[in-house]
Amino acid sequence: MITVRPEMPGDEDAIRQVNLLAFGRDVEGKLVDLIRGSRFYVPGLSVVAVDGNIIVGHILMSAAMLVSSHDVMSILALAPMSVLPEYQGRGIGTEMVRFALERAKSSLFPAVVVLGHPEYYPRFGFVKASDKGIYAPFTIPDEVYMVLELIPNVLDNVTGTVRYPPCFADL
Ligand SMILES: CC(C)(COP(=O)(O)OP(=O)(O)OC[C@H]1O[C@@H](n2cnc3c(N)ncnc32)[C@H](O)[C@@H]1OP(=O)(O)O)[C@@H](O)C(=O)NCCC(=O)NCCS
Structure with a gap:
């Protein structure tokens, strides 16, 4: 189970x-280690899926900045997410996202951004x-960059660009 x-x-x-x-490849694992060692790590928002005592999936939400012309807002970024190949396609990723989002809703962060499958x-x-009105700091197809408000309508009247912690630079 x-x-x-x-x-x-x-x-x-x-x-x-x-x-x-x-x-x-080892890039994402190294990123997780770097974030864990940084001030952008949010204890409780690194979540694992476990089969018995074996870790088969992981998802991380960590702090990022939403920079607008007159304000800087601390938000969450969902990345990376991984499930062992032999466990993929069984709903484990979905369960981890739901679990992490529930915890994120009890945090003080207003929103989560993700780069992923639209x-x-x-x-x-x-x-x-x-x-x-939220934009990635790099050029990507519009539809792959998404946001979820953890507080309803918190992004009304906010326009800005997300700035990731320096450890994301190698990705
Ligand atoms: C993405 C990933 C974590 C999903 O985990 P999972 O346990 O297989 O996910 P679920 O079984 O809950 O859901 C499968 C769904 O994931 C979707 N999906 C989302 N992102 C995906 C991705 N990058 N690669 C493959 N499928 C992905 C599939 O389209 C599928 O959709 P469906 O439900 O409409 O069929 C897993 O496939 C994985 O580790 N992929 C390799 C690493 C990766 O690309 N991570 C995402 C970028 S950070």
Whole structure:
């Protein structure tokens, strides 16, 4: 049976391994380590899926900045998310997103951004970020950059560009 829970001390190596096997490279696992060691890490918003005592999935939401012409707002960025190849397509990613979003709603963060599949994230309430006046700091197809308000309508009258922590620069 799969259970989903927040990351605990001692999970670090397994999380790195899940990212390595899911992405087929070590970049995302290293990013998770860098974020965990930074002030952008939000304890409780690094979440794992566990089969017995084996970690089979991981999702991270960490702090980023939404910069507008007159304000800087601290928001969450969802990245990366990984499920071991042999466990993919069974709803584990979905369970982790829902669990992490529930916890995020009890945080003080007003919104979450994600770069990902435009057919996948709307089921959790994400909408095209540009429709809310929110933009990525890099050039990507409009529909792959999405945002979810954790506080309803918090982004009304806000327009800005997301700035990621320096550790994202290598991605
Ligand atoms: C993306 C990922 C975490 C999804 O986990 P999962 O447990 O397979 O997800 P679920 O079973 O809950 O849902 C499967 C859905 O994920 C969608 N999906 C979202 N992002 C995806 C991605 N990058 N690659 C493949 N499928 C993805 C599929 O389209 C599928 O949609 P459907 O329900 O309409 O069929 C997993 O496929 C994975 O680790 N992929 C490799 C790493 C990756 O690309 N991560 C995302 C970028 S950070």
